Amino acid sequence: MLDVALASAGAQVVLATSSDENFPPENIIDGSGSTFWLTTGLFPQEFIISFTNLMNINNIRLLTTNVEGLSIERSVQNEPVNFEPLTEKVLEFVEGELQSEDIQVDATTAHHLRFVIKSGFDHFISIHRVNVNGSAVH
Amino acid sequence: MVVLRAKCIVAGDSTVGKSALVQTFHSDGSHFPKSYTMTEGVEVCVKSVVIPDTSDTVELVIFDSAGKEIFYDHVKKNWDHPSVVCLVFDLSSEPSFHSCSKWLERIRNQKPEIVLPGVLIGNKLDLEQRRTVTPKFPMEFASSHGLEYFECSAKEQQNVEAPFYYLAQEFYKMYQTKAETITSMAM
Numbered sequence: 001m002l003d004v005a006l007a008s009a010g011a012q013v014v015l016a017t018s019s020d021e022n023f024p025p026e027n028i029i030d031g032s033g034s035t036f037w038l039t040t041g042l043f044p045q046e047f048i049i050s051f052t053n054l055m056n057i058n059n060i061r062l063l064t065t066n067v068e069g070l071s072i073e074r075s076v077q078n079e080p081v082n083f084e085p086l087t088e089k090v091l092e093f094v095e096g097e098l099q100s101e102d103i104q105v106d107a108t109t110a111h112h113l114r115f116v117i118k119s120g121f122d123h124f125i126s127i128h129r130v131n132v133n134g135s136a137v138h
Numbered sequence: 139m140v141v142l143r144a145k146c147i148v149a150g151d152s153t154v155g156k157s158a159l160v161q162t163f164h165s166d167g168s169h170f171p172k173s174y175t176m177t178e179g180v181e182v183c184v185k186s187v188v189i190p191d192t193s194d195t196v197e198l199v200i201f202d203s204a205g206k207e208i209f210y211d212h213v214k215k216n217w218d219h220p221s222v223v224c225l226v227f228d229l230s231s232e233p234s235f236h237s238c239s240k241w242l243e244r245i246r247n248q249k250p251e252i253v254l255p256g257v258l259i260g261n262k263l264d265l266e267q268r269r270t271v272t273p274k275f276p277m278e279f280a281s282s283h284g285l286e287y288f289e290c291s292a293k294e295q296q297n298v299e300a301p302f303y304y305l306a307q308e309f310y311k312m313y314q315t316k317a318e319t320i321t322s323m324a325m
Protein backbone atom coordinates (compact mmCIF):
# COMPACT_ATOMS: atom_id res chain seq x y z
CA MET A 1 0.00 0.00 0.00
CA LEU A 2 1.14 3.49 -0.89
CA ASP A 3 -0.01 7.06 -0.35
CA VAL A 4 -2.26 7.56 -3.36
CA ALA A 5 -3.25 11.14 -2.44
CA LEU A 6 -0.09 12.70 -3.83
CA ALA A 7 0.21 14.93 -6.86
CA SER A 8 3.31 12.91 -7.75
CA ALA A 9 1.11 9.79 -7.78
CA GLY A 10 -1.33 11.51 -10.14
CA ALA A 11 -3.90 12.67 -7.58
CA GLN A 12 -5.65 16.01 -8.08
CA VAL A 13 -7.73 18.39 -6.01
CA VAL A 14 -10.66 18.91 -8.36
CA LEU A 15 -12.71 21.20 -6.13
CA ALA A 16 -12.05 23.45 -3.15
CA THR A 17 -14.42 26.03 -1.71
CA SER A 18 -11.70 28.51 -0.73
CA SER A 19 -8.88 29.84 -2.84
CA ASP A 20 -6.06 32.09 -1.78
CA GLU A 21 -3.19 31.86 -4.25
CA ASN A 22 -0.78 31.91 -1.31
CA PHE A 23 -2.41 28.84 0.23
CA PRO A 24 -3.80 26.83 -2.70
CA PRO A 25 -5.59 23.47 -2.34
CA GLU A 26 -2.72 21.77 -4.19
CA ASN A 27 -0.76 22.16 -0.96
CA ILE A 28 -2.88 19.32 0.45
CA ILE A 29 -1.36 16.77 -1.94
CA ASP A 30 2.20 18.10 -2.32
CA GLY A 31 3.61 15.68 0.25
CA SER A 32 4.68 18.45 2.65
CA GLY A 33 3.18 19.23 6.04
CA SER A 34 4.55 22.74 6.10
CA THR A 35 2.49 23.97 3.16
CA PHE A 36 -1.28 24.10 3.52
CA TRP A 37 -4.67 25.05 2.14
CA LEU A 38 -6.26 27.80 4.19
CA THR A 39 -9.99 28.45 4.17
CA THR A 40 -11.07 32.06 3.77
CA GLY A 41 -14.12 32.21 6.03
CA LEU A 42 -17.54 30.60 6.51
CA PHE A 43 -18.57 26.98 7.06
CA PRO A 44 -19.02 24.44 5.66
CA GLN A 45 -15.91 24.15 3.49
CA GLU A 46 -15.02 21.25 1.26
CA PHE A 47 -12.48 19.81 -1.12
CA ILE A 48 -12.41 16.77 -3.38
CA ILE A 49 -9.36 14.63 -4.12
CA SER A 50 -9.49 12.51 -7.26
CA PHE A 51 -7.21 9.52 -7.73
CA THR A 52 -5.89 8.26 -11.04
CA ASN A 53 -8.35 5.38 -10.92
CA LEU A 54 -10.44 3.33 -8.50
CA MET A 55 -8.40 2.53 -5.39
CA ASN A 56 -8.64 0.07 -2.54
CA ILE A 57 -8.17 2.19 0.58
CA ASN A 58 -7.93 1.35 4.25
CA ASN A 59 -6.53 4.33 6.08
CA ILE A 60 -6.76 8.14 5.85
CA ARG A 61 -4.48 10.45 7.79
CA LEU A 62 -5.06 14.18 8.10
CA LEU A 63 -2.75 16.97 9.26
CA THR A 64 -4.82 20.06 10.04
CA THR A 65 -5.45 22.99 12.33
CA ASN A 66 -8.73 24.09 13.88
CA VAL A 67 -10.90 21.43 12.23
CA GLU A 68 -13.88 20.41 14.36
CA GLY A 69 -16.69 18.59 12.54
CA LEU A 70 -15.53 16.60 9.53
CA SER A 71 -17.24 14.19 7.20
CA ILE A 72 -15.68 12.13 4.44
CA GLU A 73 -17.56 10.79 1.44
CA ARG A 74 -16.47 8.58 -1.39
CA SER A 75 -17.37 8.17 -5.04
CA VAL A 76 -16.54 5.14 -7.16
CA GLN A 77 -17.58 6.76 -10.44
CA ASN A 78 -15.18 8.02 -13.09
CA GLU A 79 -16.48 11.54 -12.55
CA PRO A 80 -16.73 13.00 -9.02
CA VAL A 81 -20.47 12.39 -8.64
CA ASN A 82 -22.78 10.19 -6.53
CA PHE A 83 -20.88 10.58 -3.30
CA GLU A 84 -21.85 8.35 -0.41
CA PRO A 85 -20.96 8.79 3.28
CA LEU A 86 -17.79 7.09 4.43
CA THR A 87 -17.18 8.42 7.93
CA GLU A 88 -17.87 11.31 10.31
CA LYS A 89 -15.47 12.70 12.92
CA VAL A 90 -15.36 15.36 15.58
CA LEU A 91 -11.75 16.38 16.11
CA GLU A 92 -10.29 17.75 19.31
CA PHE A 93 -8.87 21.20 19.67
CA VAL A 94 -5.07 21.26 19.79
CA GLU A 95 -3.18 24.34 20.91
CA GLY A 96 0.03 25.41 19.20
CA GLU A 97 0.54 22.40 16.96
CA LEU A 98 -1.11 20.52 14.13
CA GLN A 99 -4.00 18.13 14.63
CA SER A 100 -3.04 14.68 13.44
CA GLU A 101 -6.00 12.38 12.83
CA ASP A 102 -5.80 8.75 11.79
CA ILE A 103 -8.98 7.40 10.32
CA GLN A 104 -9.39 3.70 9.75
CA VAL A 105 -11.81 2.92 6.95
CA ASP A 106 -12.76 -0.73 6.62
CA ALA A 107 -11.29 -1.93 3.36
CA THR A 108 -13.27 0.08 0.87
CA THR A 109 -12.86 1.52 -2.60
CA ALA A 110 -12.90 5.08 -3.90
CA HIS A 111 -12.06 6.98 -7.04
CA HIS A 112 -12.76 10.34 -5.39
CA LEU A 113 -12.91 11.47 -1.77
CA ARG A 114 -14.86 14.50 -0.63
CA PHE A 115 -13.90 16.12 2.68
CA VAL A 116 -16.50 18.41 4.24
CA ILE A 117 -15.39 20.58 7.15
CA LYS A 118 -18.63 21.42 8.90
CA SER A 119 -17.24 23.50 11.72
CA GLY A 120 -13.99 24.75 13.18
CA PHE A 121 -12.37 26.00 16.36
CA ASP A 122 -11.54 29.21 14.53
CA HIS A 123 -12.87 31.26 11.61
CA PHE A 124 -10.23 29.71 9.39
CA ILE A 125 -8.98 26.13 9.21
CA SER A 126 -5.96 24.70 7.43
CA ILE A 127 -5.33 21.35 5.77
CA HIS A 128 -1.65 20.46 5.47
CA ARG A 129 -1.70 16.86 4.32
CA VAL A 130 -4.13 14.15 3.45
CA ASN A 131 -2.54 10.70 3.34
CA VAL A 132 -4.59 7.98 1.80
CA ASN A 133 -3.19 4.50 2.08
CA GLY A 134 -4.27 2.55 -0.96
CA SER A 135 -3.56 0.64 -4.12
CA ALA A 136 -5.14 0.49 -7.54
CA VAL A 137 -8.03 -1.93 -8.06
CA HIS A 138 -7.20 -4.32 -10.85
CA MET B 139 -5.55 38.60 -4.48
CA VAL B 140 -7.88 36.88 -2.07
CA VAL B 141 -11.60 37.04 -1.36
CA LEU B 142 -12.51 36.42 2.26
CA ARG B 143 -16.06 35.75 3.40
CA ALA B 144 -17.47 36.86 6.72
CA LYS B 145 -20.88 36.15 8.19
CA CYS B 146 -21.99 39.43 9.70
CA ILE B 147 -24.83 39.19 12.19
CA VAL B 148 -26.87 42.36 12.58
CA ALA B 149 -28.91 42.35 15.77
CA GLY B 150 -30.75 44.70 18.09
CA ASP B 151 -34.27 45.61 19.18
CA SER B 152 -37.11 46.02 16.73
CA THR B 153 -37.40 49.38 14.86
CA VAL B 154 -33.90 50.63 15.76
CA GLY B 155 -33.14 50.73 12.03
CA LYS B 156 -31.18 47.54 11.33
CA SER B 157 -32.84 46.90 7.98
CA ALA B 158 -32.55 50.57 7.07
CA LEU B 159 -28.82 50.52 7.81
CA VAL B 160 -28.20 47.31 5.93
CA GLN B 161 -30.23 48.38 2.91
CA THR B 162 -28.63 51.82 2.79
CA PHE B 163 -25.17 50.26 2.97
CA HIS B 164 -26.01 47.52 0.48
CA SER B 165 -27.42 49.96 -2.08
CA ASP B 166 -24.62 52.53 -1.62
CA GLY B 167 -27.16 54.98 -0.29
CA SER B 168 -29.68 54.69 -3.09
CA HIS B 169 -32.30 52.89 -1.01
CA PHE B 170 -33.56 53.99 2.41
CA PRO B 171 -36.80 52.28 3.49
CA LYS B 172 -38.91 55.19 4.78
CA SER B 173 -41.85 53.15 5.97
CA TYR B 174 -41.27 50.41 8.48
CA THR B 175 -41.44 46.81 7.29
CA MET B 176 -40.93 44.41 10.15
CA THR B 177 -38.25 41.80 9.47
CA GLU B 178 -39.70 38.33 10.14
CA GLY B 179 -36.71 36.08 10.57
CA VAL B 180 -33.48 36.78 8.75
CA GLU B 181 -32.77 38.58 5.49
CA VAL B 182 -29.43 37.87 3.87
CA CYS B 183 -27.50 40.06 1.46
CA VAL B 184 -23.89 40.20 0.31
CA LYS B 185 -21.69 43.28 0.01
CA SER B 186 -18.04 43.33 -1.04
CA VAL B 187 -15.60 45.60 0.71
CA VAL B 188 -12.19 46.22 -0.85
CA ILE B 189 -9.40 46.43 1.71
CA PRO B 190 -7.49 49.70 1.15
CA ASP B 191 -4.00 49.45 -0.39
CA THR B 192 -4.54 45.81 -1.36
CA SER B 193 -6.26 43.90 -4.14
CA ASP B 194 -8.03 41.86 -1.47
CA THR B 195 -11.74 41.82 -0.73
CA VAL B 196 -13.93 40.85 2.17
CA GLU B 197 -17.40 39.75 1.19
CA LEU B 198 -19.73 40.53 4.04
CA VAL B 199 -22.61 38.08 4.09
CA ILE B 200 -25.00 40.20 6.12
CA PHE B 201 -27.68 38.51 8.24
CA ASP B 202 -30.21 41.23 9.01
CA SER B 203 -32.10 39.64 11.90
CA ALA B 204 -35.56 40.36 13.27
CA GLY B 205 -35.59 42.30 16.54
CA LYS B 206 -39.07 41.18 17.57
CA GLU B 207 -38.80 38.53 20.25
CA ILE B 208 -41.43 36.23 18.69
CA PHE B 209 -39.04 35.51 15.82
CA TYR B 210 -36.02 34.78 17.99
CA ASP B 211 -36.29 30.97 17.93
CA HIS B 212 -36.20 31.09 14.17
CA VAL B 213 -33.49 33.78 14.03
CA LYS B 214 -31.20 31.78 16.31
CA LYS B 215 -31.18 28.87 13.88
CA ASN B 216 -29.51 31.09 11.30
CA TRP B 217 -26.74 32.29 13.57
CA ASP B 218 -24.36 29.31 13.47
CA HIS B 219 -20.70 30.12 12.74
CA PRO B 220 -20.83 33.91 13.09
CA SER B 221 -17.74 35.82 11.89
CA VAL B 222 -18.43 39.40 12.97
CA VAL B 223 -21.14 41.17 14.98
CA CYS B 224 -23.05 44.37 14.37
CA LEU B 225 -25.20 45.54 17.30
CA VAL B 226 -27.62 48.37 16.63
CA PHE B 227 -29.64 50.59 18.96
CA ASP B 228 -31.68 53.76 18.52
CA LEU B 229 -30.10 56.89 20.03
CA SER B 230 -33.61 58.08 20.96
CA SER B 231 -34.45 54.88 22.85
CA GLU B 232 -32.63 54.00 26.05
CA PRO B 233 -34.24 50.55 26.34
CA SER B 234 -32.87 49.66 22.92
CA PHE B 235 -29.37 50.48 24.16
CA HIS B 236 -29.81 48.37 27.29
CA SER B 237 -30.89 45.40 25.14
CA CYS B 238 -27.53 45.36 23.39
CA SER B 239 -25.89 43.29 26.13
CA LYS B 240 -28.60 40.65 25.71
CA TRP B 241 -28.11 40.54 21.94
CA LEU B 242 -24.33 40.37 22.27
CA GLU B 243 -24.52 37.50 24.74
CA ARG B 244 -26.88 35.60 22.46
CA ILE B 245 -24.49 35.87 19.54
CA ARG B 246 -21.34 35.12 21.51
CA ASN B 247 -23.03 32.05 23.01
CA GLN B 248 -23.07 30.54 19.55
CA LYS B 249 -19.36 29.78 19.96
CA PRO B 250 -17.94 31.35 23.13
CA GLU B 251 -14.31 30.35 22.47
CA ILE B 252 -14.12 32.15 19.12
CA VAL B 253 -13.05 35.80 18.90
CA LEU B 254 -15.76 37.85 17.19
CA PRO B 255 -14.89 41.37 16.05
CA GLY B 256 -17.87 43.61 16.63
CA VAL B 257 -19.32 47.09 16.37
CA LEU B 258 -21.93 48.90 18.41
CA ILE B 259 -23.97 51.37 16.37
CA GLY B 260 -26.15 54.16 17.72
CA ASN B 261 -28.54 54.91 14.83
CA LYS B 262 -30.96 57.78 14.06
CA LEU B 263 -28.35 60.44 14.74
CA ASP B 264 -30.52 62.82 12.68
CA LEU B 265 -33.21 62.93 15.41
CA GLU B 266 -31.17 65.37 17.49
CA GLN B 267 -34.10 66.69 19.54
CA ARG B 268 -35.19 63.22 20.55
CA ARG B 269 -31.80 61.87 21.46
CA THR B 270 -31.78 60.34 24.96
CA VAL B 271 -28.60 58.24 24.91
CA THR B 272 -25.39 60.23 25.37
CA PRO B 273 -22.17 58.79 23.90
CA LYS B 274 -20.67 58.11 27.32
CA PHE B 275 -22.47 54.85 28.20
CA PRO B 276 -22.32 53.23 24.77
CA MET B 277 -18.62 54.04 24.59
CA GLU B 278 -18.02 52.43 27.96
CA PHE B 279 -20.10 49.42 27.05
CA ALA B 280 -18.28 49.06 23.74
CA SER B 281 -14.79 49.24 25.19
CA SER B 282 -15.58 46.81 28.00
CA HIS B 283 -16.83 44.26 25.43
CA GLY B 284 -14.14 44.76 22.81
CA LEU B 285 -16.46 46.54 20.38
CA GLU B 286 -15.89 49.66 18.31
CA TYR B 287 -18.52 52.38 18.77
CA PHE B 288 -20.13 54.30 15.89
CA GLU B 289 -23.00 56.75 15.59
CA CYS B 290 -24.82 57.13 12.32
CA SER B 291 -27.99 57.97 10.49
CA ALA B 292 -29.32 55.57 7.89
CA LYS B 293 -31.82 58.24 6.90
CA GLU B 294 -29.22 60.93 6.19
CA GLN B 295 -26.66 58.38 5.00
CA GLN B 296 -24.27 59.63 7.59
CA ASN B 297 -21.40 57.35 8.65
CA VAL B 298 -23.23 54.21 7.47
CA GLU B 299 -20.25 52.60 5.75
CA ALA B 300 -17.68 53.12 8.51
CA PRO B 301 -18.82 50.31 10.85
CA PHE B 302 -19.00 47.76 8.03
CA TYR B 303 -15.57 48.79 6.72
CA TYR B 304 -14.20 48.44 10.22
CA LEU B 305 -15.61 44.89 10.51
CA ALA B 306 -14.22 43.90 7.12
CA GLN B 307 -10.78 45.20 8.08
CA GLU B 308 -10.76 43.44 11.45
CA PHE B 309 -11.73 40.17 9.78
CA TYR B 310 -8.99 40.68 7.20
CA LYS B 311 -6.43 41.29 9.97
CA MET B 312 -7.48 38.11 11.75
CA TYR B 313 -6.98 36.16 8.54
CA GLN B 314 -3.49 37.54 8.02
CA THR B 315 -2.51 36.84 11.61
CA LYS B 316 -3.87 33.30 11.33
CA ALA B 317 -1.98 32.68 8.09
CA GLU B 318 1.27 33.79 9.74
CA THR B 319 0.67 31.79 12.91
CA ILE B 320 -0.08 28.60 11.02
CA THR B 321 2.85 29.10 8.66
CA SER B 322 5.31 29.37 11.53
CA MET B 323 3.64 26.53 13.44
CA ALA B 324 3.94 24.18 10.46
CA MET B 325 7.60 24.89 9.73
Ligand SMILES: Nc1nc2c(ncn2[C@@H]2O[C@H](COP(=O)(O)OP(=O)(O)OP(=O)(O)O)[C@@H](O)[C@H]2O)c(=O)[nH]1
Pocket residue numbers: 150151152153154155156157158159171172173174175176177178203204205206261262263264265290291292293294
Ligand atom coordinates in the same frame (compact mmCIF):
# COMPACT_ATOMS: atom_id res chain seq x y z
N1 LIG C 1 -35.13 59.28 11.54
C1 LIG C 1 -34.60 58.10 11.24
N2 LIG C 1 -35.39 57.03 11.05
C2 LIG C 1 -34.82 55.86 10.76
C3 LIG C 1 -33.42 55.70 10.65
N3 LIG C 1 -33.14 54.41 10.36
C4 LIG C 1 -34.34 53.78 10.30
N4 LIG C 1 -35.34 54.64 10.53
C5 LIG C 1 -36.78 54.34 10.54
O1 LIG C 1 -37.05 53.48 11.63
C6 LIG C 1 -38.07 52.53 11.27
C7 LIG C 1 -37.59 51.12 11.58
O2 LIG C 1 -36.50 50.81 10.74
P1 LIG C 1 -36.13 49.30 10.36
O3 LIG C 1 -34.82 49.37 9.68
O4 LIG C 1 -37.21 48.61 9.64
O5 LIG C 1 -35.99 48.65 11.82
P2 LIG C 1 -35.42 47.20 12.21
O6 LIG C 1 -34.40 47.41 13.26
O7 LIG C 1 -35.01 46.47 11.00
O8 LIG C 1 -36.70 46.50 12.87
P3 LIG C 1 -37.08 44.92 12.91
O9 LIG C 1 -36.97 44.41 11.52
O10 LIG C 1 -38.46 44.86 13.45
O11 LIG C 1 -36.13 44.27 13.85
C8 LIG C 1 -38.40 52.77 9.81
O12 LIG C 1 -39.57 53.53 9.72
C9 LIG C 1 -37.20 53.56 9.30
O13 LIG C 1 -37.56 54.44 8.26
C10 LIG C 1 -32.60 56.87 10.83
O14 LIG C 1 -31.37 56.84 10.76
N5 LIG C 1 -33.24 58.03 11.15
Ligand SMILES: [Mg+2]
Pocket residue numbers: 156157158175176177202203204205
Ligand atom coordinates in the same frame (compact mmCIF):
# COMPACT_ATOMS: atom_id res chain seq x y z
MG1 LIG D 1 -35.61 44.81 10.09
